[in-house]
Amino acid sequence: MRSGTVAVIGKANAGKSTLVNVLVGEKVAIVSPKPQTTRDRIMGILTREDGQIVFVDTPGLYKSRNALTGIMMRTTETTAKDVDAVLFVHDGHAGVREDDIALMKKYAALGVPMLIAYTKTDIMPKENIPADCKLLFDAGVEADVYPVSARKGRNIAKLADAVMALLPEGEPLFAGDVVSDRSxxxxxxxxxxxxxxxxxxxxxxxxxxxxxxxxxxxxxxxxxxxxxxxxxxxxxxxxxxxxxxxxxxxxxxxxxxxxxxxxxxxxxxxxxxxxxxxxxxxxxxxxxxxxxxx
Ligand SMILES: Nc1nc2c(ncn2[C@@H]2O[C@H](COP(=O)(O)OP(=O)(O)OP(=O)(O)O)[C@@H](O)[C@H]2O)c(=O)[nH]1
Ligand SMILES: [Mg+2]
Missing domain, CATH: 3.30.300.20 (K homology (KH) domain)
Known part of the structure; x- marks a missing residue:
């Protein structure tokens, strides 16, 4: 049995909370088209026969403009350092830019295993996917990339399997019927x-x-x-x-x-x-x- 925590990290509006909800199979985090929707860390728990994944949804990476966003960004940074794995969520339909590569490298360097969920594939040309994956590989981003669509439920089970495989052996942290740490x-x-x-x-x-x-x-x-x-x-x-x-x-x-x-x-x-x-x-x-x- 595997068990552990996974920080879900990425730019604001990338689709992190939507992905966590789909992975867990229930709505544990709110979603909106506006950046900075998530303000707090929220655990979304997926329990299967082979183990338990505790996804920790975080406030999206964004330029801090006030004391609240400062606290939000510190929450994300501390979460990333205190988990068994990182799931970096990238909005595929927004393309891959220099700053995306820099962020991926930053989190890959933290010393915990990292996967990239390349999401929103339902609203972009499919032919961009292999080209973007090559771009990331050539740029030296050391993480496997999983193209998914949270909205259409595409490749979600495959992603969950890959995340589970990164976790250490251990007993579940939460009871099997619990989906969130929030009240x-x-x-x-x-x-x-x-x-x-x-x-x-x-x-x-x-x-x-x-x-x-x-x-x-x-x-x-x-x-x-x-x-x-x-x-x-x-x-x-x-x-x-x-x-x-x-x-x-x-x-x-x-x-x-x-x-x-x-x-x-x-x-x-x-x-x-x-x-x-x-x-x-x-x-x-x-x-x-x-x-x-x-
Ligand atoms: N088409 C499409 N839209 C998506 C997908 N995933 C998320 N979205 C949309 O993207 C927007 C942002 O989604 P969120 O899940 O709130 O993004 P987030 O990364 O949690 O955002 P913050 O909490 O602000 O950092 C919403 O309008 C979602 O409906 C997807 O797979 N396909
Ligand atoms: Mg969110």
Whole structure:
């Protein structure tokens, strides 16, 4: 039996969280077309008869612009050093650039075995795949490359087999039916943030934190959930709420449906929007909102 941890590393928006969800077979991490969707490390656990892989999804590599992204980048760096293997996720349809090669070499040099998942092959010309693999090989990137499509589920089992083969012999770290190290309450906050990432543009979603204040199962089996959407500026609050509250109503209803699916029960959701000026640069608030670097 094999068992171990695998850091899932790559540029922001590469498709890391989507790939982890598909590998694990359940949604453990939120996904959006915007960079910096993942803020925290999240474990996604795949248990099979031959072993257990604990994927550690990380915030995507991105230029840090504030205290929050600084913490996010440090989280990714410490995760990469503290695992049995690295799965480097590359967005194949974005092509291979100098900085991609530099990043791959950096993580390959950490001293743990590394594989490259070359993803999004469903939206690119197939003939680019061998050419890009050759480019990486010629550039001296020492890792096997697995072309996959998380969206279409292509080559996912093959990739999982290859990752498993890198892990040491050992007993599972988690019980067989556990798919994530995160609580239901954490996932509820993340589902709300996902809908905000999907609904609003520019700086608004990046400046939002979601705090769940009430998460209670009622006697009739329904959940009562009260949460705060904390944003950075008064004008962001106005945009989040929209004319006559319409935008917020739609976003909350979108989130509530997903929460009901996730919890398998009816949800009564109450959402408040609050302003904490420039919280992303205030370490104390960042910690209060749950983004710390353990
Ligand atoms: N066509 C296609 N799109 C994909 C695939 N994998 C991910 N995507 C899309 O790429 C975007 C980014 O996906 P995420 O999984 O959030 O990317 P990430 O690397 O976790 O991003 P950060 O958390 O911001 O670093 C989303 O719009 C996904 O739907 C794929 O295999 N094919
Ligand atoms: Mg992500």
């Amino acid at each position: 239901e309450k954490f996932m509820i906050a993340e589902l709300m943030r996902e809908k905000i990432l999907l609904k609003y543009e520019k700086e608004i979603p990046h400046g939002v934190a979601v705090i769940v204040n009430t998460f209670e199962k009622q006697e009739n089996g329904a959940w009562r959930i009260d949460l705060d959407i904390v944003c950075e500026k008064k004008n962001h609050k106005a945009i989040l709420i929209g004319k006559q509250g319409q935008a917020l109503k739609e976003t909350a209803s979108f989130a509530r449906k997903d929460m009901e699916k996730f919890l398998g029960a009816k949800v009564f959701l109450t959402v408040y929007v609050k302003v904490k000026e420039d919280w992303r640069d205030r370490e104390k608030l960042i910690r209060e909102f749950g983004y710390d670097e353990e």
